[in-house]
Amino acid sequence: MxxxxxxxxxxxxxxxxxxxxxxxxxxxxxxxxxxxxxxxxxxxxxxxxxxxxxxxxxxxxxxxxxxxxxxxxxxxxxxxxxxxxxxxxxxxxxxxxxxxxxxxxxxxxxxxxxxxxxxxxxxxxxxxxxxxxxxxxxxxxxxxxxxxxxxxxxxxxxxxxxxxxxxxxxxxxxxxxxxxFFQMSLLPEIYSAWPQIQKLGGVKGVKKALLEGKILSRRDSHTILNAIGMGLCYAGKKNGEIDWPINNDGELHTDKWKKWLNHDPLHFxxxxxxxxxxxxxxxxxxxxxxxxxxxxxxxxxxxxxxxxxxxxxxxxxxxxxxxxxxxxxxxxxxxxxxxx
Incomplete structure (x- = not known):
């Protein structure tokens, strides 16, 4: 080797x-x-x-x-x-x-x-x-x-x-x-991608759709992939999902969001x-x-x-x-x- x-x-x-x-x-x-x-x-x-x-x-x-x-x-x-x-x-x-x-x-x-x-x-x-x-x-x-x-x-x-x-x-x-400056660069992406990610069945569902050729042709493909890609880097979980900072009502969980912000250059x-x-x-x-x-x-x-x-x-x-x-x-x- x-x-x-x-x-x-x-x-x-x-x-x-x-x-x-x-x-x-x-x-x-x-x-x-x-x-x-x-x-x-x-x-x-x-x-x-x-x-x-x-x-x-x-x-x-x-x-x-x-x-x-x-x-x-x-x-x-x-x-x-x-x-x-x-x-x-x-x-x-x-x-x-x-x-x-x-x-x-x-x-x-x-x-x-x-x-x-x-x-x-x-x-x-x-x-x-x-x-x-x-x-x-x-x-x-x-x-x-x-x-x-x-x-x-x-x-x-x-x-x-x-x-x-x-x-x-x-x-x-x-x-x-x-x-x-994640508040402006990343959080809006999360809000935009969130409904579609949930509709597709979370990260695993998006992966399945991606491998089936159903994502890249979408107009919102970059937003979906960007939210997941960044989420796995900053707040990934061992089960392959993401500790998202918002819920279905759009409320921001400040304790979870802080975990994301720790990776923001403005903070680190x-x-x-x-x-x-x-x-x-x-x-x-x-x-x-x-x-x-x-x-x-x-x-x-x-x-x-x-x-x-x-x-x-x-x-x-x-x-x-x-x-x-x-x-x-x-x-x-x-x-x-x-x-x-």
Whole structure:
């Protein structure tokens, strides 16, 4: 049995300066995970063809329903994320670093990169298996100021979570429209999805309908999947159901809702103030027309960081939640100027 190994990839793209490899992790942390998702994790890697010693490292976390491999999907008439990144590296508008496209996929679309009863120990998989594998297989720096964790939406949430908890590993954090301010971003989704989830027979009923092809064609499919996916991460129960914060009358159970809020960056960041102060940089970016109202939570995070003397680069752009992919080129330029 292997714990991790490195595989060569097909030459999908004719890059002169970088190449693609796949790091395969046989995760021991994900054994017996409640969703029975695979313990074999395939993590695409973008690395310079002639990597120097003390290579900088960038962990890229996907949004909900996304995964590391999606960045490599070929597109018609336009470049994909990896081609854009590779060109930016060549033009010296992105650091020549090791880019790790994390595989933290679950049946419901994501793990939020945390340990949870509902999904499994994805935080431990990343920190206890993936990080050590990267350090062993590649000539990377041990300096946390050369390690960035970044992502958008749920990936931005994961970046805030991991960086604020492990500043000795990730010294730089970049979050684009991170999940936050659950009162506005998540609770409305729960209220909208609740009647349909109950009608279908709870989480197990939705899963059955999903496997029968009866969910994805619905206009409210994302709302249903989002409510369940987040619920399993934040308030999952051992029986596979969720400790919902509302009842059939729409009343909010404050004691149950508090359990959800403990996972909100607006709450957990304040508890990690000492750790956050160890970070070299925080980059925060959000659209002013975000459909999930994440601009409000991002503004509150920025205000708290600034008031506590924490180094943060904050930007708002004229766009919405589904424009965040176009914002990475600005992140790469900023990172190129700020990574050690």
């Amino acid at each position: 292997f714990l991790f190994k490195l595989q060569e990839n097909l030459n999908l793209y004719n890059f002169s300066h970088v190449e693609i490899k796949t790091l395969v992790v046989n995760s021991q942390q994900l054994i017996d995970n409640p969703l029975k998702d695979s313990v074999l994790r395939n993590i695409p890697i973008l690395i310079p063809k002639k990597p120097p010693e003390n290579l900088s490292v960038v962990f890229i976390l996907s949004g909900f329903t996304g995964n590391g491999g999606k960045y490599f999907n070929q597109k018609s008439y336009e470049e994909n994320d990896v081609q854009i990144l590779a060109n930016a590296i060549k033009a010296k508008k992105a650091p020549s670093a090791l880019y790790v496209f994390v595989d933290a996929w679950t049946f419901w679309g994501g793990s939020q990169f945390i340990n949870s009863v509902g999904c499994g120990n994805y935080e431990d998989y990343i920190m206890k298996e993936l990080v050590p594998a990267v350090k062993e297989l590649f000539p990377v720096s041990k300096n946390p100021n050369q390690w960035l964790v970044t992502g958008g939406s749920s990936g931005g949430y994961g970046a805030l979570h991991l960086a604020s908890k492990y500043p000795h590993i990730f010294g730089i954090c970049a979050a684009i429209a991170p999940d936050c 960041l304040k508890k990690r103030k000492k750790s956050i102060k160890k970070l070299k940089h925080i980059y925060l970016d959000v659209g002013i027309y975000d459909q999930f109202h994440l601009q409000y939570g991002s503004r509150q995070i920025y205000k708290w960081l600034k008031n506590n003397g924490i180094n943060v680069n904050y930007n708002e752009f004229k766009g919405n939640h589904f424009d965040i992919g176009d914002r990475r080129i600005y992140l790469w330029k900023w990172l190129n100027d700020n990574i050690s």
